[in-house]
Amino acid sequence: MNRENNDHATLAGRFNENEQRVSWHDETLWWVRAKRDKAAHTLPEWEQLRAAASQIKSNVLSNLSEYLVQFEGRALQNGVAVHWAADAKEHNQIVADLLTARGVDRIVKSKSMLTEECHLNEYLQSRGIEVVDTDLGERIVQLAGEPPSHIVLPCIHKKKEEIGELFHQHLGTPAGNADPQLLTRAARKDLREKFLTRRAAITGVNFAVAESGEFVVCTNEGNADMGAHLADLHIACMGIEKIIPQRKHLSVFLRLLARSATGQPITTYSSHYKKPRKGKEIHIVLVDNGRSVQLGRADFRNSLKCIRCGACMNTCPVYRRSGGHSYHTAIAGPIGSILAPNLDMHKYADLPFASTLCGSCTNVCPVKIDIHDQLYKWRQVLVREGHTTTVKKMAMQGMTFTLSNPRVYRFAGKAGRWLMNKMPYMVNNKWNTWYKQREMPEPPEQSFSEWYKKNRER
Amino acid sequence: MTVALFVPCYIDQFYPHVAIATLQVLEKAGVKVVYPPKQTCCGQPMANSGYAHLTKGCNELFIENFTGFDYIVSPSGSCTLHIKEHLHDAENEKEAEYIRNHVYELTEFLTDILQIEQWDAAFPHKVGIHHGCHGLRGLKVAQMSELVAEPFSKPGKLLNMVKGLEIVALSRTDECCGFGGTFCVAEEAVSVKMGQDRVNDHLSHGAEYIVGGDISCLMHMEGILRRQNSKVRVKHIAEILNGH
Numbered sequence: 001m002n003r004e005n006n007d008h009a010t011l012a013g014r015f016n017e018n019e020q021r022v023s024w025h026d027e028t029l030w031w032v033r034a035k036r037d038k039a040a041h042t043l044p045e046w047e048q049l050r051a052a053a054s055q056i057k058s059n060v061l062s063n064l065s066e067y068l069v070q071f072e073g074r075a076l077q078n079g080v081a082v083h084w085a086a087d088a089k090e091h092n093q094i095v096a097d098l099l100t101a102r103g104v105d106r107i108v109k110s111k112s113m114l115t116e117e118c119h120l121n122e123y124l125q126s127r128g129i130e131v132v133d134t135d136l137g138e139r140i141v142q143l144a145g146e147p148p149s150h151i152v153l154p155c156i157h158k159k160k161e162e163i164g165e166l167f168h169q170h171l172g173t174p175a176g177n178a179d180p181q182l183l184t185r186a187a188r189k190d191l192r193e194k195f196l197t198r199r200a201a202i203t204g205v206n207f208a209v210a211e212s213g214e215f216v217v218c219t220n221e222g223n224a225d226m227g228a229h230l231a232d233l234h235i236a237c238m239g240i241e242k243i244i245p246q247r248k249h250l251s252v253f254l255r256l257l258a259r260s261a262t263g264q265p266i267t268t269y270s271s272h273y274k275k276p277r278k279g280k281e282i283h284i285v286l287v288d289n290g291r292s293v294q295l296g297r298a299d300f301r302n303s304l305k306c307i308r309c310g311a312c313m314n315t316c317p318v319y320r321r322s323g324g325h326s327y328h329t330a331i332a333g334p335i336g337s338i339l340a341p342n343l344d345m346h347k348y349a350d351l352p353f354a355s356t357l358c359g360s361c362t363n364v365c366p367v368k369i370d371i372h373d374q375l376y377k378w379r380q381v382l383v384r385e386g387h388t389t390t391v392k393k394m395a396m397q398g399m400t401f402t403l404s405n406p407r408v409y410r411f412a413g414k415a416g417r418w419l420m421n422k423m424p425y426m427v428n429n430k431w432n433t434w435y436k437q438r439e440m441p442e443p444p445e446q447s448f449s450e451w452y453k454k455n456r457e458r
Numbered sequence: 459m460t461v462a463l464f465v466p467c468y469i470d471q472f473y474p475h476v477a478i479a480t481l482q483v484l485e486k487a488g489v490k491v492v493y494p495p496k497q498t499c500c501g502q503p504m505a506n507s508g509y510a511h512l513t514k515g516c517n518e519l520f521i522e523n524f525t526g527f528d529y530i531v532s533p534s535g536s537c538t539l540h541i542k543e544h545l546h547d548a549e550n551e552k553e554a555e556y557i558r559n560h561v562y563e564l565t566e567f568l569t570d571i572l573q574i575e576q577w578d579a580a581f582p583h584k585v586g587i588h589h590g591c592h593g594l595r596g597l598k599v600a601q602m603s604e605l606v607a608e609p610f611s612k613p614g615k616l617l618n619m620v621k622g623l624e625i626v627a628l629s630r631t632d633e634c635c636g637f638g639g640t641f642c643v644a645e646e647a648v649s650v651k652m653g654q655d656r657v658n659d660h661l662s663h664g665a666e667y668i669v670g671g672d673i674s675c676l677m678h679m680e681g682i683l684r685r686q687n688s689k690v691r692v693k694h695i696a697e698i699l700n701g702h
């Protein structure tokens with residue numbers, strides 16, 4: 001609300017200047033939502049799976065510190081080094097120190113929303129370390145100098161022609177060629193050289209198993225494996241909420257994750273990492289960065305159940321028509337709008353209002369986060385904490401006065417309708433935001449209460 | 459059985475014919491209906507904007523107006539849901555609780571409480587159903603497309619009793635229209651695009667009327683239809699059940 005000129009409404013307004021593109025963006029993501037529906041409907045036990053996943057995560061959140069210590073112990077036994085980072089800054093420093101201590105100045109990185117949240121790439125670059133994102137979508141936005149607009153489909157806002165142009169500039173593909181196969185082949189060739197020459201690889205973590213100290217990384221491209229297997233040093237960065245208690249719980253989460261994300265039965269690669277090969281190193285960085293604070297907020301702690309499938313974005317009618325960048329945060333869409341204010345209420349005060357509270361996000365969420373209820377609750381918190389405008393506050397106080405007093409309400413209603421009837425230009429003008437693209441309702445001669453008084457109360 | 463008729467403020471002021479139709483439908487169903495005259499608004503516009511702490515006056519007024527009836531019925535899923543989820547008053551919590559548990563949106567009242575199985579009305583037109591999100595995902599008046607569960611629709615069941623009425627299938631059965639209370643002006647561009655897309659789904663499937671249980675959504679879509687000079691109109695389900 002305090003980010004005038006670059007809040008969600010303004011950025012989404014800019015996105016909507018090209019209506020055809022908005023329709024294309026909406027239909028592309030709706031297609032993914034439809035694939036998700038189809039995949040979910042192949043499992044009659046779908047709703048039970050969601051309930052089970054949600055309950056497992058409730059257990060994790062209630063016992064997080066114990067599971068984390070258990071995970072650390074097992075990982076250490078496996079020969080994996082474990083680091084704890086209180087915030088983004090510590091995380092970035094740990095990663096950079098590990099690299100510089102080994103004289104590494106060029107690395108590959110597979111998809112990790114945590115490193116986006118911490119702005120790791122920028123930090124490493126500032127310390128002279130080059131990062132190549134190896135997920136195809138992430139590589140595209142990296143070449144374009146943009147952040148991902150979606151957590152699963154980072155370049156979903158780009159058309160193939162734009163990617164063709166980008167690859168022509170950076171990878172030397174023929175000008176004007178937007179053949180997806182040709183472009184993918186060019187990216188693969190370019191990335192192969194990176195995989196073969198980089199000595200360190202960063203990956204994210206989808207699930208970390210407390211009982212075994214192993215972690216699982218899900219990709220469709222195998223790029224996490226290519227990076228981790230070919231490098232001497234594998235750094236896995238994870239938010240502390242990624243813990244699951246037991247290996248068997250993967251049978252719930254892996255079935256839900258890809259179906260919710262893209263409608264696939266399972267990701268092409270679900271890679272388990274447990275111990276380093278001889279002469280190689282694995283390091284895990286456990287990152288808090290606001291998560292313990294969120295855990296302490298009773299109304300919002302369930303947001304930490306998120307497994308980053310992106311289903312809430314694909315189904316969100318507002319996200320589909322405003323684009324991920326309008327959310328000006330690493331994690332866009334409904335889930336991002338309940339996570340971001342925890343990190344910075346002032347900066348992200350607009351996001352919980354970028355929703356009609358339609359509730360579709362809550363219904364697709366594989367871990368049953370009450371997303372739309374949390375959006376409503378964040379609105380109350382943000383106003384209470386003063387993250388609102390004077391104009392809005394005055395409007396709300398005026399409305400409250402009118403609606404709390406039956407006589408004032410009836411008078412205001414009558415006066416308003418009279419004005420709309422006698423002087424429509426007072427209402428139908430450029431200062432009326434509603435009227436820009438919509439007609440006002442036609443004011444009737446009498447209200448229902450007036451009709452009732454005349455016809456029923458005699 | 460005595461029912462109190464809860465008429466949301468925008469229906470009172472701009473769509474009185476919807477309230478009249480609701481009153482007459484309930485009376486046709488054999489219910490004694492009372493309209494408490496001092497009612498105003500449920501307080502939702504403030505609450506959804508983050509100002510729930512300002513709704514004390516509205517809550518007290520609501521309890522004052524709607525205490526002492528068997529049921530409270532309203533032609534709005536959204537306002538009904540707001541009362542069901544948020545009506546509280548420390549000094550009259552018992553009354554507030556009774557109201558929360560006995561407030562019904564019109565179609566769920568007709569279907570679940572009165573258990574209407576037959577209805578005498580005719581409307582020989584093709585209609586598209588618009589499910590308001592709060593009625594759908596909050597009150598669950600119909601099955602939600604996201605869930606793997608048996609389909610049902612309370613408004614659909616009632617409309618199927620109306621002679622000559624044909625329900626058209628839509629590409630997206632329950633996508634939000636983009637009204638969203640203050641969202642409709644705070645996020646004008648996205649709100650309008652959502653509304654246009656929703657309207658186009660009905661138009662492309664040959665609907666002559668867009669019918670729903672929430673006038674707020676319908677007001678938004680009506681504004682878009684009229685700006686396009688479309689012949690397609692919106693109607694509240696109460697108007698159709700009322701026969702004309």
